[in-house]
Amino acid sequence: MKKYKKPSLFLLVICMFILPFLLNSYWLDVLTLVLFYVVLTQGLNIVVGYTGLLDLGYAAFFAVGAYTTAILMTTFHWSFWLTLPVAFLFAAIAGVIIGTPTLRLRSDYLAIVTLGFGEIVKILATNLEITGSASGIYGIPRPAIGSYIMASQKDFYFLILIVAIISIIAVYRLGHSRIGRAWVYIREDEDAAEAMGINRIKLKLLSYATGAVIGSFAGSIFAVKMSAIAPLSFSFLQSVMILLAVVLGGLGSIPGVVIGAALVIILPELLRGVEDWRYLIFGVSLVIMMIFRPQGIWPTKNNTEDVDDIETEDPNQSISISK
Template sequence: MSVAPALAVARSPRGTVVSAALIVVALAIPLVANSYALEVLSEAWFYVLLCLGLNIVVGYAGLLDLGYAAFFAVGAYTAGLVTLKLGLSFWFSLPLAVVAASIAGVVIGGPTLRLRSDYLAIVTLGFGEMVRITVRNLAVTGGASGLVGISRPYLFGYKLDTIASYYYIFLALALLAVAASHRLEHSRIGRAWKYVRSDEDAARAMGINHAAVKLSAYVLGAIFAAIGGCFYAAKMTAIAPETFTFNQSLLILLGVVLGGRGKIPGVILGALVVVVAPELFRDIGSLRMLVFALCLLLIMLLRPAGIWPERWRWG
């Protein structure tokens, strides 16, 4: 598993020890936890993956994507169609989902990102609705009831059909996402994203192709969600259009913004809060989104960079 690169995120020796300890704890949890706790924690790791993907768009490149659930849907439906309609192995759906998400990302991001980047917010919102309505209307995607009976994949001859196996899958994906985010952030393209985010005109003057740089962030974020979507379909074995609503996109965005956009530990914290907090405070039930909305507003007004902020000033 990808423990070593994930550890590299921590820059100080103390950070390395703490990260290693946390990973060991995360690996040991299935030995002691009941299936309810495992279910919640699997979802938490899954949200870490999604939030880190969205963090590339929102955190590093400073763009607002309100239709992120659409790419998650692209991945999930690709996995569903590949296994159910084409009768192929689940593993074929991963490259196909990456291709599909990239195409969708370029089609939506290409024309929009050349213009004012705030247009992206609302165009992605429209795109999210378009994808949801399309899968609900098409016969091949099972209409409103979705796709049912997606077969569970095999890994090294071992069938992935227990909650513990999905706990490890999502934990591995989350760690991979941490490692990938870390590498991307400190690469040439990562620096370009942050440059465009803080001063687009200066970045252009330095020869950075701002449209291409923003598009690359948008498409990479989409790929994270598509891969997550594939495994989500494998875990749930059934997917329906109503999983991929605007509220889903909002929850993922909330994880990124509450925690601290642009900072990997902050985003992980945000993702965990978004998943675990509603489980701890079950009483609020239907008021969950209201409470989240209030938190979001207060965070933006009082602590705009998030609970665990990046060192860069968001202003």
């Protein structure tokens, strides 16, 4: 991670571990929500930023993780930690399910299909008995480490902070791997990528599945933190806010989407003093931002920055993902 190996990065991480002891409960809760969005935006950044697949139903994967953990813990009395692999598996399957019919779709058509998938998941959660129907699932147990039960705000803050750090490192490593470079080639030109020997079908499905697993991780933690979930928590607006954070920060930029996640959560909170106008001001601010800086707050240097390291590799070594 040579780009980000700077003292300022480690200082920022240390500050994030210190902040809970300096903030009141309100701002600690806001910061915890920011970290949830950081995890979610990292997952969506793989799909939208790296692979160039517009996804308007990403909250569905968030819901898959939350409901899987909630059902296993309340109905079958599983430990929280044991529910995570199952949540990841179901989310990956859901990613493949949404990815399969969209392999030949692009642009608006792709957006419509993903939007429909998100609404299908929400409708299923609203109508199935096992998901608690419209009322949702209540009384979700808190996770435990040995005999210690995680119940305080600080506990969940540190938990989601660790998950956010893991997700950032994982997405960075993926983005600078052969798979990540293949995703970028698909984003830039699918036909050219396929002509180079990249299996776009396998890579697109892998992109959806990987993004889904990261989203489900946040969903599982959300379920035990809130101890209750309902379909309204996974609405279309949630998907839009996650996508907004990715676009606002900069497509394909890891620090950019982190900043975008912070802005879409913190800015409305700072405008609470003008309750009747805060969302209008928030919306106008976003419009102005997109007009004067459409590439995002912290964009990548160019459209192919993710493949700049190609020249440093062995020229006899293929970088493609063959069929």
